[in-house]
Amino acid sequence: MAAPYRRGDGTADAHPVSAAAREHGRPGSADRHPRPAAGRRWLVGTVAGVVLAAVGCGRDEPRPPSSPSAPSGPGFVALSDVDQRILTDIRYATGHNFVGRRIDGYQEPLCLLTARAADALRGVQDAALAAGRSLKVYDCYRPQRATDDFLNWAGQPGQDTMKAAFYPRVAKAELVDRGYLGAPSAHSRGSTVDVTLVDMPAPEQARYVPGQPLVACTAPRPQRFADNSVDMGTGFDCFDPLSHTDSDRVGPTARENRRQLRQLMTDGGFVGYDREWWHFRLRDEPWPDTCFDLPVTRSSAD
Secondary structure (H helix, E strand, O other): OOOOOEOOOOOEOOOOOOHHHEEOOOOOEEOOOOOOOOOOOOOEEEEOOEEEEOOOOOOOOOOOOOOOOOOOOOOEEEHHHHOOOOEEOOHHHOOOOOOOOOOOOEOOOOOEEEHHHHHHHHHHHHHHHHOOEEEEEEEOOOOHHHHHHHHHHHOOOOOOOOHHHHOOOOOHHHOOOOOOOOOOOHHHHOOEEEEEEEEOOOOOOOOOOOOOOOOOOOOOOOOOOOOOOOOOOOOOOOOOHHHOOOOOOOOHHHHHHHHHHHHHHHHOOEEEEOOEEEEEEEOOOOOOOOEOOOOEOHHHOO
């Protein structure tokens, strides 16, 4: 008999999530982190150390019943092996993120994706370079344990050292209820990326130093952390309405940059998320109903 997905500590995953959190797996996404519908159970299988949920990780639209048989493997590749031109800044493998430490499951600062998603992203990079810009990815495949880590952190009092930078206008205790955090995540299916644009030739990326003064992700670009991204109106992973893709409260330059990113990604076969300008899922993803829990390390690539 199938059992609900359980965390490493053996407790059942029963975190609530609002409708707004269904597109991201962490900060809100219908692809992000939808919860199983009432009466549905998550099927669990283990394949070569891969914990996967064969049901309950998909999008909200109706789908044929999933087979309980487990896949042989996700077929992940390292993006750098497919296209070395794409820049990377894998924040969850570092302390420069909204939690303030390396996230569980991120053993290397590596972008893993399904081969199909990596090939599609290479096509987007061709188009971006033709326009004088490059893609830069912040996050790619995300293990289920990382999403669990986010939610466990959200339930702990305190531990909000990065609030001033990433959620300056939202209380930590409200992040789940407001839809900024949830589970499961589209990223755990291996075909979703968090991405931005960088002018070419790429400016040098500033190094984050733990303990440095924090500036709100909603502040004007010259005041924010010196990300070498073009101006998108907010920093990455900014839990604020200003991050909504079509926000009219950001300046004209940021609106145009968001429009260009969305156009490039859409033309390349990806679908955006209206609450996060950086979040895109491959439309024709190979594992629409399956979440994986392999660690982010080169050994997880086929």
